[in-house]
Amino acid sequence: xxxxxxxxxxxxxxxxxxxxxxxxxxxxxxxxxxxxxxxxxxxxxxxxxxxxxxxxxxxxxxxxxxxxxxxxxxxxxxxxxxxxxxxxxxxxxxxxxxxxxxxxxxxxxxxxxxxx
Amino acid sequence: xxxxxxxxxxxxxxxxxxxxxxxxxxxxxxxxxxxxxxxxxxxxxxxxxxxxxxxxxxxxxxxxxxxxxxxxxxxxxxxxxxxxxxxxxxxxxxxxxxxxxxxxxxxxxxxx
Numbered sequence: 359x360x361x362x363x364x365x366x367x368x369x370x371x372x373x374x375x376x377x378x379x380x381x382x383x384x385x386x387x388x389x390x391x392x393x394x395x396x397x398x399x400x401x402x403x404x405x406x407x408x409x410x411x412x413x414x415x416x417x418x419x420x421x422x423x424x425x426x427x428x429x430x431x432x433x434x435x436x437x438x439x440x441x442x443x444x445x446x447x448x449x450x451x452x453x454x455x456x457x458x459x460x461x462x463x464x465x466x467x468x469x470x471x472x473x474x
Numbered sequence: 475x476x477x478x479x480x481x482x483x484x485x486x487x488x489x490x491x492x493x494x495x496x497x498x499x500x501x502x503x504x505x506x507x508x509x510x511x512x513x514x515x516x517x518x519x520x521x522x523x524x525x526x527x528x529x530x531x532x533x534x535x536x537x538x539x540x541x542x543x544x545x546x547x548x549x550x551x552x553x554x555x556x557x558x559x560x561x562x563x564x565x566x567x568x569x570x571x572x573x574x575x576x577x578x579x580x581x582x583x584x585x586x
Contacts, residue, residue, distance in 0.1 A: 367514065390573045401564050401577025447516060451573050462575065464509070466516035
């Protein structure tokens with residue numbers, strides 16, 4: 359059962375334009391959502407997060423939007439740069455308590471390619 | 475510098491052999507995690523540990539085993555019972571039940 363889904367395996371954009379990466383989830387017990395960025399042969403690095411009590415969080419060129427009613431979040435990168443080319447993973451934390459607390463569930467990832 | 479070290483970077487194993495992947499952190503993080511990455515499937519949780527001498531199964535624990543005898547170390551053993559062990563393995567840690575993970579650079583295991 360895939361509780362966090364990234365339905366677009368890849369996205370290609372032109373340098374300077376906006377990149378929009380999408381993520382859908384099914385578990386209403388998720389209380390935090392995160393985006394991680396991963397380069398080939400490296401571990402993912404944390405990019406930005408959002409609490410379930412907010413609908414927007416911004417950090418420089420990166421903005422994450424959360425639509426709880428639709429169980430959907432998105433990452434906007436404006437303007438996109440060639441160095442942003444990487445795999446982006448959406449992740450969610452389960453607030454169910456017990457031994458599940460703190461565990462992150464990841465989506466499949468979206469490969470972003472930014473062309474010069 | 476603080477961080478997570480995974481070794482080796484590349485590992486080859488013959489079918490039927492057990493192999494142990496190392497993960498060491500000097501961040502003083504309480505929680506540690508093992509994930510597996512396969513093409514098109516993202517990161518799937520194998521095992522996690524929130525405290526020394528305690529660990530929990532993740533979503534795909536079958537064929538794997540772990541130990542957490544020290545706070546800094548969380549080795550993963552891929553046993554011969556794991557039917558499809560060829561994958562990229564990632565270790566991560568976090569402060570308590572913190573949501574921001576620090577990942578290692580991974581170990582690519584290939585069964586030959």
